Amino acid sequence: MGLERFAAEWRESYVEGASKDGANHANECVFCRLGSLAVDESTGVIARGEQAFVVLNAYPYGSGHLLVVPYRHVSSLSALSDDESEELFSLIRTASRAIDQAYEPEGQNIGFNLGRAAGAGVPNHLHGHLLPRWNGDTNFMTSLGETRVLPESLGRTWQKITAVW
Ligand SMILES: [Zn+2]
Numbered sequence: 001m002g003l004e005r006f007a008a009e010w011r012e013s014y015v016e017g018a019s020k021d022g023a024n025h026a027n028e029c030v031f032c033r034l035g036s037l038a039v040d041e042s043t044g045v046i047a048r049g050e051q052a053f054v055v056l057n058a059y060p061y062g063s064g065h066l067l068v069v070p071y072r073h074v075s076s077l078s079a080l081s082d083d084e085s086e087e088l089f090s091l092i093r094t095a096s097r098a099i100d101q102a103y104e105p106e107g108q109n110i111g112f113n114l115g116r117a118a119g120a121g122v123p124n125h126l127h128g129h130l131l132p133r134w135n136g137d138t139n140f141m142t143s144l145g146e147t148r149v150l151p152e153s154l155g156r157t158w159q160k161i162t163a164v165w
Contacts, residue, residue, distance in 0.1 A: 031125040035071040041158045051087040063152045064103045066095050068128040075124045095130050101164040105132030
């Protein structure tokens with residue numbers, strides 16, 4: 001039940017951001033809020049570092065979709081300090097390994113969408129995506145269109161990833 005509230009709050013934040021033409025302020029930012037929360041299944045937070053954290057995507061493109069996010073509200077890679085950049089990439093490596101161990105996928109998509117034009121849902125707070133992939137799952141997801149039917153719950157994803165972190 002906790003994760004449902006997490007997802008609802010996330011959706012609210014998207015709506016607030018959209019209503020301000022992308023002029024999302026830090027106090028309304030879902031990633032700024034998530035960055036202050038504890039590692040717990042109810043918050044979706046997987047791991048916390050000094051400069052950045054790892055959290056479930058509340059609207060995953062597939063099972064095991066993780067986000068790596070700096071605590072600081074910045075929108076570009078060039079705005080990161082060396083320390084932030086270093087830890088962000090270190091968390092990406094750990095998350096990638098955890099996805100391999102938990103899901104044994106045939107591939108992974110890892111990347112950043114910068115700006116709304118590139119598909120970022122929260123364009124003003126930098127976040128990297130990690131998504132396990134299997135041969136043939138592109139067509140599967142495409143055929144589903146906007147309907148996101150997932151084989152597992154967010155709570156199950158949280159349990160599988162934290163078990164191998
Ligand atoms: Zn933010």
